[in-house]
Amino acid sequence: MSESSSEKTIEIIGARVHNLQNVSVTIPLHQWTALAGVSGSGKSSLAFDTLHAESQRRYFETLSTSARNLLDQLERPDVDRIDNLPATIAIGLRNQPRFGNTTLSQTAELDELIIRLLIDSGELQCPQCRLGVRPQYLADVLQQISQFSEGIRFQVCIPVRVQAKKVDQLEAAIQEEKTFWENEGFHRFLDFSGTTSxxxxxxxxxxIVDRLKSEKTENSRTAESVEQALNIGQGRCLILAEEVVAGIQYRIPISDERDREWQGYFFSSEPECPQCGTIYPELEPQLFRPTSPIGACAECSGRGIQVTNKSTHLCEGCEGSGLREVARLARFLPADSTSNSPLTYAEIQNFTLQELNENLNRIGSLSSSISQSLRTVLQKRIALLLELGLGSLQLNRLIRTLSQGEFQRVVLMSALNNDFVNTLYLFDEPTNGLHPADRLPVVKFLRQLVEHGNTVLTIEHHSDILAKADSVIELGPAAGKEGGTITYQGTVEPYLQQIKKEFQEKEDSNNSDFSNDQPDLLQLTDIHCHNLKGMDVQFPLKRLTAVTGVCGSGKSTLICETLYPALSLQIADRGEQKEAVTFENDPFRPAGKVASITGADSIDECVLMNETQLTKSSRSTPATYLKVFDDIRKLFAETVDAQARGYTPSRFSFNSSRGGRCSHCEGLGFIEMDMQFLANLTLPCPECHGSRFQPETLKVSYRNRNIHDVLSMTADEAFAFFRNHQSILRKLQLLRDVGLGYLTLGQSTATLSRGESQRLKLASYLNATSGLHQLFLFDEPASGLHPRDIETLLQSLKRLVEQGHTVIVIEHDSRIIQAADWVIDLGIDMETGESSAVYSGSPSGFRDCTESLTAQYLDHV
Structure with missing residues (x-):
């Protein structure tokens, strides 16, 4: 390659990270290149573990010597050379939180901007008096006085409150207090009328500090008198004026000794209510944090929910926000006298993104340069979210209740919200979980990154997205050790033709329709949850049903938040012991309201196939989850070496403190380093070097492999290695049946994608022989899968149906939709934002549904 051409490409020579087989490849700069290939073929190893890891390492080398001393253990990727590597920004797939009360506004980093704007140009509001509460200083008082008409008389006063221990001592206490002020040089006093408690x-x-007349020009005497009153009165003063001044929200009518009427205007450098005198906390970020004692609701301690022995419900005191009332009522000052009523923090949190965009002129001061700067940033972020099709989402919508596609776009926004150039952007399936109609804005943003002088490298499987890239690199031909080589590099069109030809026959053979016998139906009526308003729906039992629709149409709301909790409660109510249903250990999951559920009598169990149970502990692995590791440990304990040393199966457990695990990392194989100024680094354990075990434990081997070697095997490799042990083979086959043969046995389940987690959970049910009728609910199980892997997944889903179970999948992939027995497609009314079923029937009639956006994209794979 010539020098001029090599400067236009990133050149990777001899990459051997993980399963990469000494890969050498070039990636064009300032273009969009797509990485394709089956799961486990080495795409992430090339993009993230080679390119991004090396870019990070080079960046750390620019740090000071003291900072680099902390990074001695940061290893160089196993690659001979990488030339012309720009700085990288990596946006990997993030598992969606399933716990906690994090909101859309917080995740999209809108909340912090709104709070900063509120601090700059807002005020607190007294919950009892509904009056504005904000500290006011000398300049604020003088500004209000400047609004008096010329020649108006006014008095600068210090308010004094007297308290006696007994009623008959009050007059004496007042006289004693006045004597004190007389000694200080003040001889004029005015009693409040009706202020005695x-x-x-x-x-x-x-x-009374001074008596003055208002003038057009600034009067130094006025400033001196007000300053004196504030200093002596500990930041509090009262201005008595002869006229009512517009714009001051509260005044106190006061009559003097001659019965002349004055208007009293109260000022305080504390956030003090001018009517009831209550002093509130400062307007600061901590006031809007439910986790802060300053801002937390007293009734629920900031949790937003109240838990009793029988139920879990939203806290009535804070309406689920976790914030005390004074924080929720904090409001923006109106921009001018003609503005609408001031917006409170709670009102803004109830806005949709579209409504927030329409009301930006009501947020922040028009004259403050700080507000203008913050509002510009806020407006840019909102515009990105609107372009990504998220305008209908409320700011206070909990992240755990979003669909996968919605969550993915919120995460994507953070990467797109900058103006970097000459940067390598690495995306792991940026359109993951998106309906074909929702992928176009993402494609637009990726193309804009290239147009701004950046290089984009995406891991992608969808043909409609691959078609938009400039070139494609495929790794394969299979997963694990059978992958890791370049099987295709070039333009997109020939590659897509190759894929289409390979899978056309398989798609035709998978296309399904109802058999002649009519199944029983599970029916739900009058569903209300989020944007589902009065929906009725029915699902055929012992069939495969695909629930489709654009992102935000209510698929996850219908299946995960309505059908699952409602049916689980009904099944639990059948038992003699009506125990609480915890919903996968997440009692805070909101459940939709359903008027009735019929046809569920034959269902014994409802199983939500999500990743919740898998990600509790970083110690969980595919081997431990499927309990195949128990068999492997027993096998090692039966070896001659183990018996000679007196080792039991627990010796080979990395979860037992009494076993042979490494004591430094406690069997994890890694340690986390707190970088403080950067994200935490995960580094191999310096004692066991990632093996998890003590050296004595590793001396025991089975067929020349120790326990660490076995945990490093993929399920496919282990299947061949343990070929004579049926109990082990049977469980490993489950992983292969769901397309997870490429996973290593010791990989933490916390690192699995959402789709991988669902398929691992599916594997545990495939060979179950309980005889129960189970309803399995999947949320996009084909997410992130290559067409070859989807074929394997589809066979597993059909296997569940053949065993007499009911399967319902939320899905965008056309192969699964067309292979289903029944399709329910949801759509959104753009005027009302409400969702409804636009189609419910067999796949054969789905293509002809003109109202369905999904039907128009059935050929997009």
Missing amino acids: KSKKTASFLV
């Missing part, structure tokens, strides 16, 4: 133990009076 019911207990007759407190009273108030005013110390």
Whole structure:
């Protein structure tokens, strides 16, 4: 390659990370290149573990010597050379949170901007009096005085409150207080009319500092008098004026000793209510944090929910926000006298993104340069979210209730919200979980990155997205050790023709329709949850049903938040012991309201096939989850070496403190380093070097492989290695049946994608012989799969149906949709934002549904 051409490409020579087989490849700069290939073929190893890891390492080398001393253990990727590598930004797939109360506004980093705007140009509001509460200083008082008409008389006063221990001591206490002020040089006082409390133990009076007339020009005497009043009155003063001044929200009518009417205007450098005198916390970020004692709701301690012995419900005190009332009522000051009523923080959180965009002129001061700067940033972020099709989502929508596609776009926005150039962007399936109609804005943004002088490398499987790339690189031909080589590199069109030809016959053979016998139906009526308003729906039992629709149409709402909890409760109510249903250990999952459920009598169990149970502990692995590791440990304990040392199966457990695990990392094989200024680094354990076990344990081998070697095997490799042990083979075959043969046995389940987690959970049910009728609910199980892997998944889903179970999948992939027995397609009314079923029937009639956007994209694979 010539020098001029090599400078236009990233050149990778001899990459051997993970299963990469000494890969050498060039990636064009300032273009969009797509990485394709089956799961486990080495795509992430090339993009993230080679290119991004090397870019990180080079960046760390630019740091100071003291900083680099912390990074001695940061290993160089196993590659001979990488030339012309730009700085990288890596956006990998993030598992969607299934716990907690994190909102869309917080995840999209809108909340922090709104709070900063509120601090700059807002005020608190007294919950009892509904009056604005904000500290006011000398400049604020003088600004209000400047609004008086010329020649108006006014008095600068200090309010004094007197409290006696007994009622008959009050007059004496007042006289004693006035004597004190007389000694300080103040001889004019004015009693409040009607300020004595019911207990007759407190009273108030005013110390008059100065009497003045308002002038057009600034009067130095006025400033000196007000400053004196604030200093002596500990930040509090009262201005008595002869006229009512517009724009001051609260005034106190006061009559003097000659019965002349004055208007009293109260000012305080504390956030003090001018009517009831309550002092509130400062307007600061901590006030809007449910986890802060300053901002947390007292009734629920900031959790947003209240848990009793029988139920879990939203906290009535904070309406689920976790914030105290004074924080929720904090409001923006109106831009001018003609503006609409001030917006409170709670009102803004109830806005959709579209409504927030329409009301941006009501947020922040028009004259403050700080507000203008913050609003510009806020407007840019909102515009990105709107372009990604998320305008109908409320700011306070919990992240765990979003669909996978919605969550993926929120994460994607953070990567697109910058103006970098000459940067290599690495995306792991940026359109993962998106309906074909929702992928176009993402394609537009990726193309814009290239147009701005950047290089884009995406891991992608969808043919409609691959068609938009400039070139494609495929790794394969299979997963694990059978992958890791370049099987195709070039333009996109020939590659797509090759894929289409390979899978056309398989798609035709998978196309399904109802058999002649009519199945029983599971029916739900009058569903209400999020944008589902009064929907009725029915699912055929002991069949495969695909629930489709554009992102945000209510698929996850219908299946995960309505059908699953409602049916689980109904099944639980049948038992003699009506125990609480925890919903996969997440009692805070909101459940939709259903008027009735019929046809569920034959269903014994409802199983939500998500990743919740898999990601509790980083110690969980495919081998431990499927319990195949128990068999492997027993096999090692039966070896001659183990018996000679007196080792039991627990010796080979990395989860047992009494076993032979490494004591430094406690069997994890890695340690986390707190970088403080960067994300935490995960580094191999310096004692066991990632093996998890003590050296003595590793001396025991079976067929020349120790326990660490076995955990490093993929399921496919282990299947061949344990060929004479049926109990082990049977469980490993489950992984292969769901297309997870490429997973290593010791890989943490916390690192699995959402689709991988669902398929691992599916594997545990495939060979079950309980005799129960189970309803399995999947949320996009084909997410992130190559067409070859989808074929394997599809056979597993059909296997469940053949065993007499009911399977319902939320899915965008056309292969699964056309192979289903029944299709329910949801659509959104753009005017009302409500969702409804636009189609419910067999796949054969789905193509002809003109109202369905999904039907128009059935040929997009």
